[in-house]
Amino acid sequence: MAEAARRLLAEGRDVISLSEGELDFDTPLHIQQAAIAGIQQGHTRYTNVGGTPQLKAAIVRKFRQDNGLHYDSTQVMAATGAKQLLFNAMLATIDAGDEAIMVAPYWVSYSEMVRIAGGEPVVLTTGSANGFKLTPKMLSGAITPRTRWLVLNSPCNPSGALYTADELRALADVLRGHPRVLVISDDIYEEIVFDGVFQSFAQASPDMIDRTLTVNGVSKAFAMTGWRLGYAGGPAWLIKALELLQSQSTSNPSAVSQVAATAALEGPRDFLDTWRSRLRGRRDLAVELLAAASPMLRVDTPPAAFYLCADCAGAIRMRTPEGRTIDSDADLAHYLLHSAGVACVPGSAFGLASYLRFAYAVSEDRLQTACERIVTACGRLVQA
Numbered sequence: 001m002a003e004a005a006r007r008l009l010a011e012g013r014d015v016i017s018l019s020e021g022e023l024d025f026d027t028p029l030h031i032q033q034a035a036i037a038g039i040q041q042g043h044t045r046y047t048n049v050g051g052t053p054q055l056k057a058a059i060v061r062k063f064r065q066d067n068g069l070h071y072d073s074t075q076v077m078a079a080t081g082a083k084q085l086l087f088n089a090m091l092a093t094i095d096a097g098d099e100a101i102m103v104a105p106y107w108v109s110y111s112e113m114v115r116i117a118g119g120e121p122v123v124l125t126t127g128s129a130n131g132f133k134l135t136p137k138m139l140s141g142a143i144t145p146r147t148r149w150l151v152l153n154s155p156c157n158p159s160g161a162l163y164t165a166d167e168l169r170a171l172a173d174v175l176r177g178h179p180r181v182l183v184i185s186d187d188i189y190e191e192i193v194f195d196g197v198f199q200s201f202a203q204a205s206p207d208m209i210d211r212t213l214t215v216n217g218v219s220k221a222f223a224m225t226g227w228r229l230g231y232a233g234g235p236a237w238l239i240k241a242l243e244l245l246q247s248q249s250t251s252n253p254s255a256v257s258q259v260a261a262t263a264a265l266e267g268p269r270d271f272l273d274t275w276r277s278r279l280r281g282r283r284d285l286a287v288e289l290l291a292a293a294s295p296m297l298r299v300d301t302p303p304a305a306f307y308l309c310a311d312c313a314g315a316i317r318m319r320t321p322e323g324r325t326i327d328s329d330a331d332l333a334h335y336l337l338h339s340a341g342v343a344c345v346p347g348s349a350f351g352l353a354s355y356l357r358f359a360y361a362v363s364e365d366r367l368q369t370a371c372e373r374i375v376t377a378c379g380r381l382v383q384a
Protein backbone atom coordinates (compact mmCIF):
# COMPACT_ATOMS: atom_id res chain seq x y z
CA MET A 1 0.00 0.00 0.00
CA ALA A 2 2.88 2.35 0.78
CA GLU A 3 4.25 1.74 -2.70
CA ALA A 4 0.83 2.20 -4.31
CA ALA A 5 0.53 5.49 -2.42
CA ARG A 6 3.97 6.61 -3.62
CA ARG A 7 3.05 5.70 -7.21
CA LEU A 8 -0.11 7.83 -7.04
CA LEU A 9 1.88 10.67 -5.49
CA ALA A 10 4.39 10.44 -8.34
CA GLU A 11 1.45 10.77 -10.75
CA GLY A 12 0.57 14.02 -9.02
CA ARG A 13 -2.37 12.66 -6.98
CA ASP A 14 -3.01 14.09 -3.52
CA VAL A 15 -2.48 11.05 -1.29
CA ILE A 16 -1.92 10.96 2.47
CA SER A 17 -0.17 7.78 3.52
CA LEU A 18 -1.23 6.28 6.83
CA SER A 19 0.46 3.05 5.80
CA GLU A 20 4.06 3.60 6.83
CA GLY A 21 5.41 2.07 10.03
CA GLU A 22 7.74 4.93 10.82
CA LEU A 23 7.83 8.17 12.73
CA ASP A 24 7.79 11.42 10.78
CA PHE A 25 10.26 12.99 13.25
CA ASP A 26 13.91 13.60 12.30
CA THR A 27 16.67 11.55 13.89
CA PRO A 28 17.76 13.72 16.89
CA LEU A 29 20.56 16.15 16.12
CA HIS A 30 23.10 14.70 18.58
CA ILE A 31 22.78 11.32 16.84
CA GLN A 32 23.18 12.87 13.39
CA GLN A 33 26.27 14.74 14.60
CA ALA A 34 27.80 11.63 16.13
CA ALA A 35 27.40 9.85 12.78
CA ILE A 36 28.99 12.73 10.84
CA ALA A 37 31.92 12.80 13.26
CA GLY A 38 32.13 9.01 12.97
CA ILE A 39 32.52 9.20 9.19
CA GLN A 40 35.20 11.86 9.55
CA GLN A 41 37.04 9.77 12.14
CA GLY A 42 37.19 6.82 9.75
CA HIS A 43 34.37 4.61 11.00
CA THR A 44 33.84 3.61 7.41
CA ARG A 45 35.30 0.09 7.38
CA TYR A 46 34.26 -3.45 8.22
CA THR A 47 33.70 -4.06 11.92
CA ASN A 48 33.18 -7.20 13.99
CA VAL A 49 30.22 -9.08 12.52
CA GLY A 50 27.94 -8.63 15.53
CA GLY A 51 28.94 -5.01 16.19
CA THR A 52 31.81 -2.93 17.51
CA PRO A 53 32.90 -3.41 21.15
CA GLN A 54 31.55 0.11 21.85
CA LEU A 55 28.11 -0.69 20.47
CA LYS A 56 27.99 -4.07 22.23
CA ALA A 57 28.87 -2.36 25.52
CA ALA A 58 26.07 0.18 24.92
CA ILE A 59 23.60 -2.64 24.22
CA VAL A 60 24.66 -4.53 27.37
CA ARG A 61 24.16 -1.35 29.39
CA LYS A 62 20.82 -0.55 27.79
CA PHE A 63 19.37 -3.98 28.57
CA ARG A 64 20.67 -3.82 32.15
CA GLN A 65 19.54 -0.28 32.94
CA ASP A 66 16.22 -0.18 31.09
CA ASN A 67 15.06 -3.77 31.36
CA GLY A 68 16.99 -5.39 34.22
CA LEU A 69 18.34 -7.97 31.75
CA HIS A 70 21.91 -9.01 32.48
CA TYR A 71 23.73 -10.07 29.32
CA ASP A 72 27.48 -10.12 28.67
CA SER A 73 29.09 -9.22 25.34
CA THR A 74 28.78 -12.81 24.01
CA GLN A 75 25.03 -12.59 24.57
CA VAL A 76 24.29 -9.47 22.53
CA MET A 77 24.72 -8.46 18.91
CA ALA A 78 23.73 -5.86 16.35
CA ALA A 79 22.33 -6.42 12.86
CA THR A 80 20.87 -4.61 9.87
CA GLY A 81 17.57 -3.89 11.60
CA ALA A 82 15.57 -5.93 14.06
CA LYS A 83 14.19 -7.58 10.96
CA GLN A 84 17.48 -9.30 10.15
CA LEU A 85 17.75 -10.65 13.70
CA LEU A 86 14.24 -12.08 13.57
CA PHE A 87 14.86 -13.61 10.15
CA ASN A 88 18.19 -15.14 11.16
CA ALA A 89 16.68 -16.48 14.38
CA MET A 90 14.13 -18.43 12.34
CA LEU A 91 16.75 -19.65 9.85
CA ALA A 92 19.13 -20.73 12.61
CA THR A 93 16.65 -22.74 14.67
CA ILE A 94 13.75 -24.02 12.59
CA ASP A 95 13.85 -27.51 11.08
CA ALA A 96 11.36 -28.53 8.39
CA GLY A 97 7.91 -28.75 9.94
CA ASP A 98 8.76 -26.93 13.15
CA GLU A 99 6.06 -24.58 14.35
CA ALA A 100 6.19 -20.97 15.50
CA ILE A 101 3.24 -19.60 17.44
CA MET A 102 2.28 -16.02 16.70
CA VAL A 103 -0.57 -13.85 17.84
CA ALA A 104 -2.86 -12.32 15.22
CA PRO A 105 -2.87 -9.51 14.42
CA TYR A 106 0.90 -9.90 14.00
CA TRP A 107 3.61 -7.98 12.18
CA VAL A 108 3.42 -9.12 8.56
CA SER A 109 6.93 -10.52 8.28
CA TYR A 110 6.79 -13.08 11.13
CA SER A 111 4.76 -15.64 9.22
CA GLU A 112 6.79 -15.32 6.03
CA MET A 113 10.10 -15.60 7.88
CA VAL A 114 8.92 -18.85 9.46
CA ARG A 115 7.82 -20.18 6.06
CA ILE A 116 11.10 -19.26 4.38
CA ALA A 117 12.91 -21.18 7.14
CA GLY A 118 10.78 -24.27 6.33
CA GLY A 119 8.51 -23.97 9.37
CA GLU A 120 4.79 -23.58 9.92
CA PRO A 121 3.29 -20.43 11.42
CA VAL A 122 0.63 -21.30 14.01
CA VAL A 123 -1.61 -18.28 14.25
CA LEU A 124 -3.66 -17.62 17.38
CA THR A 125 -6.25 -14.99 16.62
CA THR A 126 -7.16 -12.45 19.27
CA GLY A 127 -9.81 -9.72 19.19
CA SER A 128 -10.54 -6.31 20.58
CA ALA A 129 -12.67 -7.85 23.38
CA ASN A 130 -9.55 -8.91 25.30
CA GLY A 131 -7.28 -6.13 24.04
CA PHE A 132 -5.79 -8.32 21.29
CA LYS A 133 -3.79 -10.35 23.84
CA LEU A 134 -2.78 -13.98 23.98
CA THR A 135 -4.13 -15.85 27.01
CA PRO A 136 -2.37 -18.74 28.80
CA LYS A 137 -5.24 -21.02 27.78
CA MET A 138 -4.84 -20.22 24.08
CA LEU A 139 -1.09 -20.75 24.38
CA SER A 140 -1.25 -24.08 26.16
CA GLY A 141 -3.79 -25.37 23.63
CA ALA A 142 -1.47 -24.51 20.73
CA ILE A 143 1.82 -26.04 21.89
CA THR A 144 2.76 -29.34 20.20
CA PRO A 145 5.97 -31.41 20.17
CA ARG A 146 6.92 -29.42 17.03
CA THR A 147 6.61 -25.97 18.63
CA ARG A 148 9.95 -24.15 18.42
CA TRP A 149 9.01 -20.51 18.98
CA LEU A 150 6.48 -18.29 20.63
CA VAL A 151 6.70 -14.84 19.05
CA LEU A 152 5.58 -12.05 21.37
CA ASN A 153 5.39 -8.41 20.35
CA SER A 154 4.46 -5.92 23.06
CA PRO A 155 3.65 -3.13 22.28
CA CYS A 156 2.17 -4.80 19.23
CA ASN A 157 2.22 -3.71 15.63
CA PRO A 158 -0.59 -3.38 14.52
CA SER A 159 -2.92 -3.62 17.55
CA GLY A 160 -0.97 -1.51 20.06
CA ALA A 161 -1.59 -4.20 22.71
CA LEU A 162 0.66 -3.88 25.76
CA TYR A 163 1.11 -6.88 28.07
CA THR A 164 1.43 -6.34 31.81
CA ALA A 165 4.15 -8.13 33.80
CA ASP A 166 1.49 -10.43 35.28
CA GLU A 167 0.17 -11.35 31.85
CA LEU A 168 3.70 -12.17 30.67
CA ARG A 169 4.29 -14.25 33.83
CA ALA A 170 1.13 -16.23 33.18
CA LEU A 171 2.43 -17.09 29.68
CA ALA A 172 5.81 -18.06 31.16
CA ASP A 173 4.00 -20.42 33.57
CA VAL A 174 2.67 -22.32 30.56
CA LEU A 175 6.08 -22.43 28.88
CA ARG A 176 7.88 -23.91 31.89
CA GLY A 177 6.29 -27.25 31.03
CA HIS A 178 7.68 -27.06 27.47
CA PRO A 179 11.46 -26.58 27.60
CA ARG A 180 11.93 -26.91 23.82
CA VAL A 181 9.98 -23.71 23.13
CA LEU A 182 12.03 -20.54 22.64
CA VAL A 183 10.55 -17.07 22.97
CA ILE A 184 11.04 -13.96 20.88
CA SER A 185 10.29 -10.79 22.78
CA ASP A 186 10.07 -8.20 20.01
CA ASP A 187 10.37 -4.98 22.01
CA ILE A 188 10.86 -2.59 19.10
CA TYR A 189 8.01 -0.28 20.27
CA GLU A 190 9.26 -0.18 23.87
CA GLU A 191 9.49 3.62 23.96
CA ILE A 192 6.09 4.30 22.39
CA VAL A 193 3.87 3.66 25.41
CA PHE A 194 1.11 6.07 26.49
CA ASP A 195 -0.96 4.13 29.02
CA GLY A 196 0.68 1.46 31.17
CA VAL A 197 4.21 0.23 31.76
CA PHE A 198 6.44 -1.62 29.32
CA GLN A 199 7.87 -4.98 30.41
CA SER A 200 10.16 -7.22 28.42
CA PHE A 201 9.31 -10.94 28.61
CA ALA A 202 12.48 -12.09 30.43
CA GLN A 203 12.28 -9.04 32.69
CA ALA A 204 8.90 -10.26 33.96
CA SER A 205 10.16 -13.88 34.30
CA PRO A 206 13.95 -13.83 34.81
CA ASP A 207 14.24 -17.64 34.70
CA MET A 208 13.18 -17.44 31.02
CA ILE A 209 16.26 -15.45 29.98
CA ASP A 210 18.10 -18.55 28.74
CA ARG A 211 15.50 -19.24 26.14
CA THR A 212 14.41 -15.76 25.18
CA LEU A 213 15.70 -13.69 22.30
CA THR A 214 15.05 -10.08 23.26
CA VAL A 215 14.90 -8.07 20.04
CA ASN A 216 15.01 -4.30 19.85
CA GLY A 217 16.40 -1.57 17.62
CA VAL A 218 16.77 2.14 17.08
CA SER A 219 14.19 2.40 14.27
CA LYS A 220 11.14 3.34 16.29
CA ALA A 221 12.63 4.74 19.50
CA PHE A 222 14.96 7.21 17.81
CA ALA A 223 13.29 7.77 14.41
CA MET A 224 16.10 5.86 12.70
CA THR A 225 14.29 3.45 10.35
CA GLY A 226 16.60 4.25 7.45
CA TRP A 227 19.79 3.66 9.40
CA ARG A 228 18.93 -0.06 9.59
CA LEU A 229 20.24 -0.97 13.00
CA GLY A 230 18.69 -3.53 15.33
CA TYR A 231 20.10 -5.40 18.31
CA ALA A 232 19.30 -8.42 20.43
CA GLY A 233 20.19 -10.22 23.63
CA GLY A 234 19.89 -13.95 24.13
CA PRO A 235 21.67 -17.14 25.14
CA ALA A 236 25.28 -17.23 23.88
CA TRP A 237 24.66 -20.34 21.70
CA LEU A 238 21.89 -18.55 19.82
CA ILE A 239 23.77 -15.27 19.43
CA LYS A 240 26.75 -17.24 18.11
CA ALA A 241 24.52 -18.96 15.54
CA LEU A 242 23.02 -15.64 14.45
CA GLU A 243 26.48 -14.08 14.09
CA LEU A 244 27.61 -17.09 12.03
CA LEU A 245 24.67 -16.70 9.65
CA GLN A 246 25.25 -12.98 9.44
CA SER A 247 28.97 -13.47 8.74
CA GLN A 248 28.11 -15.49 5.63
CA SER A 249 25.44 -13.13 4.37
CA THR A 250 25.67 -9.40 5.14
CA SER A 251 28.58 -9.21 7.63
CA ASN A 252 28.48 -6.30 10.05
CA PRO A 253 25.67 -3.73 10.01
CA SER A 254 26.74 -0.35 8.59
CA ALA A 255 29.70 0.99 10.59
CA VAL A 256 28.30 4.53 10.49
CA SER A 257 24.92 3.34 11.75
CA GLN A 258 26.68 1.58 14.60
CA VAL A 259 28.31 4.85 15.65
CA ALA A 260 24.90 6.55 15.47
CA ALA A 261 23.20 3.74 17.44
CA THR A 262 25.87 3.90 20.14
CA ALA A 263 25.21 7.64 20.49
CA ALA A 264 21.45 6.95 20.56
CA LEU A 265 21.66 4.32 23.30
CA GLU A 266 24.10 6.31 25.42
CA GLY A 267 22.74 9.81 24.87
CA PRO A 268 19.87 11.83 26.33
CA ARG A 269 16.32 10.62 25.87
CA ASP A 270 14.43 13.68 27.05
CA PHE A 271 13.11 14.32 23.51
CA LEU A 272 11.08 11.13 23.86
CA ASP A 273 8.64 12.83 26.25
CA THR A 274 7.87 15.44 23.61
CA TRP A 275 7.51 12.79 20.91
CA ARG A 276 5.22 10.69 23.07
CA SER A 277 3.02 13.63 23.94
CA ARG A 278 2.69 14.59 20.27
CA LEU A 279 1.91 11.00 19.31
CA ARG A 280 -0.63 10.69 22.09
CA GLY A 281 -2.32 13.87 20.82
CA ARG A 282 -2.44 12.41 17.31
CA ARG A 283 -3.80 9.11 18.57
CA ASP A 284 -6.59 10.88 20.45
CA LEU A 285 -7.33 13.17 17.51
CA ALA A 286 -7.62 10.24 15.10
CA VAL A 287 -9.78 8.17 17.48
CA GLU A 288 -12.10 11.14 18.01
CA LEU A 289 -12.43 12.00 14.32
CA LEU A 290 -12.82 8.41 13.13
CA ALA A 291 -15.66 7.84 15.61
CA ALA A 292 -17.80 9.67 13.03
CA ALA A 293 -17.20 6.77 10.60
CA SER A 294 -19.06 4.35 12.86
CA PRO A 295 -20.60 1.83 12.21
CA MET A 296 -18.43 1.34 9.10
CA LEU A 297 -15.30 1.73 11.22
CA ARG A 298 -14.98 1.07 14.94
CA VAL A 299 -11.81 2.26 16.64
CA ASP A 300 -10.66 1.67 20.20
CA THR A 301 -7.87 3.67 21.86
CA PRO A 302 -4.69 1.55 21.90
CA PRO A 303 -2.30 2.01 24.86
CA ALA A 304 0.91 1.97 22.82
CA ALA A 305 2.70 2.01 19.42
CA PHE A 306 1.52 4.43 16.71
CA TYR A 307 -1.20 2.50 14.92
CA LEU A 308 -4.98 2.27 15.08
CA CYS A 309 -6.58 -1.05 14.29
CA ALA A 310 -10.07 -0.21 13.03
CA ASP A 311 -12.75 -2.88 12.86
CA CYS A 312 -14.30 -2.46 9.41
CA ALA A 313 -16.78 -5.34 9.49
CA GLY A 314 -19.57 -2.74 9.25
CA ALA A 315 -18.37 -1.67 5.80
CA ILE A 316 -18.24 -5.15 4.31
CA ARG A 317 -21.04 -5.77 1.78
CA MET A 318 -21.63 -2.03 1.38
CA ARG A 319 -21.50 -0.50 -2.08
CA THR A 320 -19.31 2.37 -3.29
CA PRO A 321 -20.75 5.34 -5.23
CA GLU A 322 -19.19 3.73 -8.33
CA GLY A 323 -21.32 0.62 -7.72
CA ARG A 324 -18.56 -1.70 -6.50
CA THR A 325 -19.23 -3.96 -3.54
CA ILE A 326 -16.76 -3.92 -0.66
CA ASP A 327 -16.13 -7.63 -0.11
CA SER A 328 -13.09 -7.41 2.16
CA ASP A 329 -10.81 -5.15 4.15
CA ALA A 330 -8.52 -5.07 1.09
CA ASP A 331 -11.41 -3.74 -1.04
CA LEU A 332 -12.07 -1.05 1.54
CA ALA A 333 -8.38 -0.06 1.68
CA HIS A 334 -8.41 0.13 -2.13
CA TYR A 335 -11.56 2.28 -2.09
CA LEU A 336 -10.07 4.66 0.50
CA LEU A 337 -6.87 4.98 -1.51
CA HIS A 338 -8.53 5.71 -4.82
CA SER A 339 -11.55 7.73 -3.76
CA ALA A 340 -10.36 9.43 -0.56
CA GLY A 341 -6.63 9.61 -1.31
CA VAL A 342 -5.72 7.90 1.98
CA ALA A 343 -3.45 4.85 2.12
CA CYS A 344 -3.76 2.30 4.93
CA VAL A 345 -3.06 -1.42 5.29
CA PRO A 346 -5.77 -4.11 5.32
CA GLY A 347 -5.82 -6.19 8.51
CA SER A 348 -5.70 -9.42 6.49
CA ALA A 349 -2.01 -8.61 5.89
CA PHE A 350 -1.58 -8.99 9.67
CA GLY A 351 -3.64 -12.17 9.88
CA LEU A 352 -6.77 -10.33 11.02
CA ALA A 353 -9.47 -9.93 8.38
CA SER A 354 -12.04 -7.12 8.53
CA TYR A 355 -9.68 -4.59 10.05
CA LEU A 356 -7.68 -1.67 8.69
CA ARG A 357 -4.43 -0.41 10.16
CA PHE A 358 -3.90 3.34 10.18
CA ALA A 359 -0.41 4.57 11.15
CA TYR A 360 -0.90 7.99 12.70
CA ALA A 361 2.73 9.13 12.80
CA VAL A 362 2.08 11.96 10.35
CA SER A 363 1.70 15.67 11.04
CA GLU A 364 -1.44 16.76 12.90
CA ASP A 365 -2.94 18.66 9.95
CA ARG A 366 -2.31 15.78 7.50
CA LEU A 367 -3.83 13.38 10.02
CA GLN A 368 -6.88 15.58 10.47
CA THR A 369 -7.40 15.86 6.70
CA ALA A 370 -6.90 12.11 6.27
CA CYS A 371 -9.46 11.27 8.96
CA GLU A 372 -11.99 13.72 7.53
CA ARG A 373 -11.55 12.17 4.10
CA ILE A 374 -12.01 8.67 5.53
CA VAL A 375 -15.20 9.71 7.31
CA THR A 376 -16.57 11.33 4.15
CA ALA A 377 -15.70 8.30 2.02
CA CYS A 378 -17.32 5.92 4.53
CA GLY A 379 -20.40 8.15 4.57
CA ARG A 380 -20.74 7.66 0.82
CA LEU A 381 -21.02 3.90 1.11
CA VAL A 382 -24.56 2.59 0.67
CA GLN A 383 -26.24 -0.68 1.53
CA ALA A 384 -25.80 -3.19 -1.30
Ligand code: PLP
Binding pocket: 021, 080, 081, 082, 083, 084, 107, 153, 156, 157, 186, 188, 216, 217, 218, 219, 225, 228, 229, 230
Ligand atom coordinates in the same frame (compact mmCIF):
# COMPACT_ATOMS: atom_id res chain seq x y z
N1 PLP B 1 9.21 -5.76 14.61
C1 PLP B 1 8.07 -5.07 14.44
C2 PLP B 1 6.88 -5.44 15.24
C3 PLP B 1 8.01 -4.02 13.51
O1 PLP B 1 6.87 -3.33 13.33
C4 PLP B 1 9.16 -3.72 12.74
C5 PLP B 1 9.13 -2.67 11.71
O2 PLP B 1 8.12 -2.16 11.30
C6 PLP B 1 10.32 -4.47 12.97
C7 PLP B 1 10.31 -5.47 13.91
C8 PLP B 1 11.60 -4.22 12.20
O3 PLP B 1 12.27 -3.12 12.62
P1 PLP B 1 13.69 -2.70 12.00
O4 PLP B 1 13.46 -1.41 11.30
O5 PLP B 1 14.62 -2.58 13.17
O6 PLP B 1 14.11 -3.80 11.07
